[in-house]
Ligand SMILES: C[S@@+](CC[C@H](N)C(=O)[O-])C[C@H]1O[C@@H](n2cnc3c(N)ncnc32)[C@H](O)[C@@H]1O
């Protein structure tokens with residue numbers, strides 16, 4: 001496992017952290033709000049976690065889900081502490097509670113991603129009438145020169161609206177990330193996927209869209225490939241393995257560490273009880289199967305394969 005360990009030393013940069021599993025919305029594609037055990041991470045536990053991730057060289061923190069990060073009452077303390085420790089901070093939020101906190105808290109983030117899948121059908125997807133508030137909050141952050149992006153999760157409820165959503169935010173110079181629904185947080189998954197005709201229409205729209213949606217052309221190609229696979233109901237794997245478990249860890253409110261946030265993720269241990277190095281040692285055999293094997297997470301656009309990594313490194317250097 002020396003190979004995996006060496007690779008991780010080069011690649012591990014990010015901790016995604018869920019500081020709560022409570023949520024104020026009721027999204028169709030997410031099961032978090034149905035969880036029985038409601039749990040906020042304490043500030044004391046957060047500080048222990050931060051110390052431990054610093055030891056393995058993690059430099060970037062993403063406050064995200066399972067849950068709505070802004071629901072944790074200690075949100076400001078978490079942000080101030082992580083910032084004071086020199087981390088680059090990103091936030092993924094449903095955008096409903098922005099005005100609960102001072103602007104200076106959000107200024108500490110390098111990027112703020114707000115999830116808004118629809119304007120017309122927001123209530124149907126997310127169970128609350130919040131789209132006006134969210135749009136106002138997006139503009140509020142943008143007006144104050146913060147780096148804001150919008151996450152759009154593709155479903156049968158919004159595929160017809162994509163063009164409108166994209167042009168609306170493009171005018172504001174706000175970047176959109178289009179995501180596909182995975183079965184990780186699955187709830188009413190079967191209501192959301194698109195039928196054949198809807199998929200074809202979406203593929204046509206994405207093909208037309210040259211700028212603005214995707215970080216790069218690879219991501220555009222990967223999205224079209226995945227949608228085509230769905231269309232043909234193909235089980236063909238696009239790429240072998242996935243290096244995400246070497247690039248990042250995903251920490252839950254109780255300190256448990258997931259290998260990533262994809263379908264094949266597993267719990268590696270608990271950061272309040274053990275150190276990351278020890279955890280990696282215990283799990284490296286399993287991780288190497290994810291990295292070098294062919295078991296793919298479905299519909300995940302974040303995955304990057306080992307062959308892809310090697311080619312990229314040859315091209316751009318380590
Ligand atoms: C789980 S949420 C947590 C942060 C916050 N509550 C929010 O909704 O932005 C993080 C991201 O995952 C997306 N998401 C939710 N359910 C999903 C699913 N089944 N598949 C893929 N992404 C999903 C959300 O749209 C959001 O952009």
Ligand code: SF4
Nearest residue numbers: 023025027030067094
């Ligand atoms: S997607 Fe985000 S806002 Fe929706 S229920 Fe899940 S955690 Fe809450």
